[in-house]
Amino acid sequence: MGFWRNQLSGPTDPAADAAWDRHEPRKGFFTDTSICIGCKACEVACKEWNGVPEDGLDLLNQSYDNTGALGASTWRHVAFVEQTSDRIEQARESGRKLVSLGMPSVRSHDDAALAGGGGAATATLTPPGELLPGAAAGPGPTDTPVPDVRWLMASDVCKHCTHAACLDVCPTGALFRTEFGTVVVQDDVCNGCGYCVAACPFGVIERRSGQEGHEKGPQSHGISIKGSGGTGGTGATGNAGGGSHQNPPSHAETNGEVKNVGIAQKCTLCYDRLGAGQTPACAQACPTTSIKFGDLDEMRATARARVAQLHELGYSEARLYGVDENDGVGGTGSTFLLLDEPEVYGLPPDPRVTTADLPDMFRKAGYAGLTMLAMAAASFVGRRK
Amino acid sequence: MTTNPFDADRPPERPRRLGNAGGGRRGRGRRDESLMVPDVSFDSYYGRHIVKPAPWEKEVAAYLFLGGIAAGSALLGAGGAARGYPALQRAGRIGAVAGAALGGAALAKDLGKPSRALNMMRTVKLTSPMSVGSWILTAFGTFAGAALATELGRPMLERRSHPSRSGGAVALVSKALKLADGPATVGSAFFAPPLAAYTAVLLADTATPTWHESYRELPFVFVSSANLAASGLALVSVPTRENGPARKLAAVSALVELVAFERMQDQLGPTLSEPLRTGKAGRLLKASRALTIGGAVGAVALGGNRVTAALSGAALMAASVCTRFGVFEAGMVSAIDPKYTVEPQRERLEKRRAAGVVDDSITTAR
Secondary structure: OHHHHOOOOOOOOHHHHOOOOOOOOOEEEEEEHHHOOOOOHHHHHHHHHHOOOOOOOOOOOEOEOOOOOOEOOEOEEEEEEEEEHHHHHHHHHHHHHHHHOOOOOOOOHHHHOOOOOHHHOOOOOOOOOOOOOOOOOOOOOOOOOOOOEEEEEEEEEOOOOOOOHHHHHOOOOOEEEOOOOOEEEOOOOOOOOOHHHHHOOOOOOEEOOOOOOOOOOOOOOOOOOOOOOOOOOHHHHHHHHHOOOOOOOOOOOOOOOOOOOOOEEOOOOOHHHHHOOOOOHHHHHOOOOOEEEEEHHHHHHHHHHHHHHHHHOOOOOOEEEOOOOOOOOOOOOEEEEEOOOHHHHOOOOOOOOHHHHHHHHHHHHHHHHHHHHHHHHHHOOOOOO | OOOOHHHHHOOOOOOOOOOOOOOOOOEOOOOOOOOOOOOOOEOOOOOOOOOOOOOOOHHHHHHHHHHHHHHHHHHHHHHHHHHOOHHHHHHHHHHHHHHHHHHHHHHHHHOOOHHHHHHHHHOOOOOOHHHHHHHHHHHHHHHHHHHHHHHHHHHHHHHHHOOOOOOHHHHHHHHHHHHHHHHHHHHHHHHHHHHHHHHHHHHHOOOOHHHHHOOOOHHHHHHHHHHHHHHHHHHHHOOHHHOHHHHHHHHHHHHHHHHHHHHHHHHHHHHHOHHHHOHHHHHHHHHHHHHHHHHHHHHHHHOOOHHHHHHHHHHHHHHHHHHHHHHHHHHHHHHHOOHHHHHHHHHHHHHHHHOOOOOOOOEEOO
């Protein structure tokens, strides 16, 4: 019974549930958006390592975000949000509310003003006062004036949920749970049914569109930084001349090649690198350590320490996302520290894995099927004319 | 006020709401049931959708209809076989096979890699309604195909073997077909209700807000829509002396569908049912309602006349098409507008918090 209890919802160890006997610690990210500078090195590193094709070179009119959203060819996405003081005040207010929700151990903003010793523990990264890009100096909320403007930057990624809807609904078994507790698509198995796309509560996974072997998606404006000479002749020279791949990964095809068209794609948490004991490309490339990678337990502990530190310094708008394993997806493998409500960053405020309701859905469908049978049977009752 | 010549080239300034410079889009929360729950307002990231809409084209909506008409037809065919309606039996069996075959083809066409359609048979996965459905469709297709083979094969063989002696291979095949008839009919009838009902689970087991939240009633809407389509097909194709069951089925299915649909809208609440009431989906579903009522009344009152029976049948099939495309479209709308993702989630979160449940939120303060 124990094995079946939390198969569709609730806290559990997904790798063990997937019957891995070789037990690796569950891996995950902690993305601390308070120290993200929006450089997009993670986006670039991800594309380079994983051979992810270009997905449109458009200006989107969304601050400095011209990537748009996570998708088949965007496995890391840096969000940019510009806010004025009243929105910052709102964010602080909602953060304070969150703190006061039956969580007495976190100090309220009133007695956090001193902050001197509190922040010292992990203050190597960000001494008090320089904590937030755009945030004015000052140790506590009482004497920290709300800045006129701030810029939220956050690098979003696949959440590698404990209960991954994409994996559960995949009809071919193309999506699988790795020994690290992450979720990966096998692109030679996926037949592009698109069910995972609709099932993901975070809108991460997507079916790749465009034309095989051609670096130009339908959404591209045709601005190209590389010679669009196709794949045939330029393959070899493109790599050398363009110089874009110092170390082309072995599985990445020639520059400009689009593979896996029609197949669902998303972040693999660099499964290939994890297998070799390496850090995922995005975390490796992050210059501010905003993206941290490690054992999930450790990531969650780091996240909790960081948010406590920020609260003590008076940044009541800081909050964690995905750390609690009692949430609707059983906790996520990618955890975040946010500075406003999740929906401001394009994250769902209360996601729930759709398969949690699946037994009930099948039950209702069963009743409906019986109803259908009864309706048909009733139609044949009675004298034949 | 122009300060330099390039100002003229600026894009028109978009209206900016106070307190919302930047990405947030702030909508007004819908004030419905409880006043205890704080008013819900919602933000989004530049109005972008949070969940992604299913990358499904019209083929999938068409399959919802085709699978339904196949299932309903199989039931009518089986009933006809059991109760002695030869024309209804034949029409039902043909409808079942044609619907399943066309539906399967539509599904395969919609895949990102149609060449890998058979990967659906790679595994049996109970957590995936699409996997379960693939097996249901396969089993249904096999039985329905066998039933149709006996239907068409036996008379052909009997005609051919008539002048010759009763032995030989032809007679043997004929005998086998006769033996297979019963099990094939029962099998197709057995798999018909799952075939009609699973498509509702298929849609509901997604993060698409309007589909998921309608999971309690959607199967009832879909099975009655399947019955309606099948009875419509029978009314079109079967002579009046044998269309009694189809007329009855049309009446009872219309009733069930209308009730289930009303209930579904109520349960969804004002926000999530909005995509069902507005826009293209709203028009389709309104048309579906009118066609359902018109077709069912026509079938019951005027089903004795060959022409009016056929017209009513066509209306019922059209009603089923409208229902399927309407529900399909409404789901797409609900996925694309972030309002339908954020608002209900915020609402249920605030409701839980108001009730003192604070340990199950994805956003935490520590």
